[in-house]
Amino acid sequence: MPTVTSDKKTTGDAATSTRAPRRRAALAAQTNWQSVHDEVLRRIHTRQWKPGDLIPKEVELAEQLGCARATVNRALRELATEGFLDRRRKAGTRVASHPVRRAKLDIPVIRLEIEGRGQKYAYGLLYSERRTPPPEICTNLAVTPDSDMLHITSLHLADGKPYMFEERWVSVAATPAIAEADLSKISANEWLVLHAPYTKGDISFSAVLASETEAKILRTHKDAPLFLMERTTWNGDHGITSARLLFAPGYRMHSAI
Amino acid sequence: MPTVTSDKKTTGDAATSTRAPRRRAALAAQTNWQSVHDEVLRRIHTRQWKPGDLIPKEVELAEQLGCARATVNRALRELATEGFLDRRRKAGTRVASHPVRRAKLDIPVIRLEIEGRGQKYAYGLLYSERRTPPPEICTNLAVTPDSDMLHITSLHLADGKPYMFEERWVSVAATPAIAEADLSKISANEWLVLHAPYTKGDISFSAVLASETEAKILRTHKDAPLFLMERTTWNGDHGITSARLLFAPGYRMHSAI
């Protein structure tokens, strides 16, 4: 016990001689966390384990599949965040009984979205004013009616055609630097993404009819169906910005599940 | 060395006496992977590390923050999947230069979405027929025009009011059991979620105008703006189902960022 200090404990002890062979002598397909992930998913899909079922605990699975508990843990953790499993200490791991399809939605900077399709991006600042916010913005961002804010409307174009119309309120108090930004060159959205950190946000999607003004700006007709994205972001308790993004008719937002 | 076989090596050896104190004697705030995550995020947000910057390698960070490399790895891995970092072997870890806002979108079973708001859910099968698919479905699901398919339309209601109108095609070849399902009791969507595994899927959102028929079913007026969700799912190379979900006016899909 004395001389076995701390380092090099893997050199000549029994643990090593059993561990190394086990790993290498294993079946052709190695047991990595992804194979555990897939195997568990297979058992769920084939209904060997049904929604609500309790599945074996980590130690047992590790034994069954011939790997370390940490590996199983990694696989099951991913499956839980993907929504396939519910895990609770002591209670164990169950197959999720209310399957939720969890999609990752990438919300790109609009310029990149357009350029990514090989189209030419252009941006125009329509209007910019420093003023106090209307009541609904006060509510949205929890700011006082006499706050110093920036009100901006702008248009984003793809291949010269109107693509998205943006109306945005930015709290100057929360983001002083924006007062100096040249928002005719870089869109407020992009500026904010690069310079204004936020800790939480909220996004919603809906369908609305184009107003007369909106129709004119987006070069469509009144009452055209528009895809509306509303975003609000916060940094701690400070409301940063609230935006209303109206996409031209025909816009589709995609995602893989 | 002899008697110290393998178990209980923590009982009386030097390693323990140095390790245990280190962890517990550390600053009040312990260094777990989440604190590393937050610290790195803070450095990004405060622009100490700017978009495109190379950040210290895992070993260095581990040293700086006083934890194991695995812990740093865990934190950085999460940050990468959250879209804040770009990691490449040998090249190192960089702050993402094209920040992508990645939202997790939970797409619940519609019944649960309605019940979760405390409303009463009801469902009605409008139409069900076994027939060959129209061309656009053949394209969508990559099935032949003479495939055996199920065509279903149904209506989902919240508190008795039309909530969502669903039109769906299901490949009977890929999902034979659905021919036996009683789709007047359980919605096709819910049945499929419970019984038909899929490996990949696709979802898209857009805004459309209500047709005369759709308006009548959803009890609204023609040309009302409707939120449209289109979903296609696959199991390997087999197209399973393709659905068109039309939500009643006023529907909003929410998500946190």
Place this chain on the structure above:
DNA sequence: AAGTGGTCTAGACCACTCT
């Protein structure tokens, strides 16, 4: 009180990729 997942560690090896 006991059982289960959650996490940390130190060490090792692997795999990718950049030069």
Place this chain on the structure above:
DNA sequence: GAGTGGTCTAGACCACTTC
């Protein structure tokens, strides 16, 4: 070829939850 992230392992302890 060499450097960096990616992962695995065995062991340990912690935290939460149910009993």
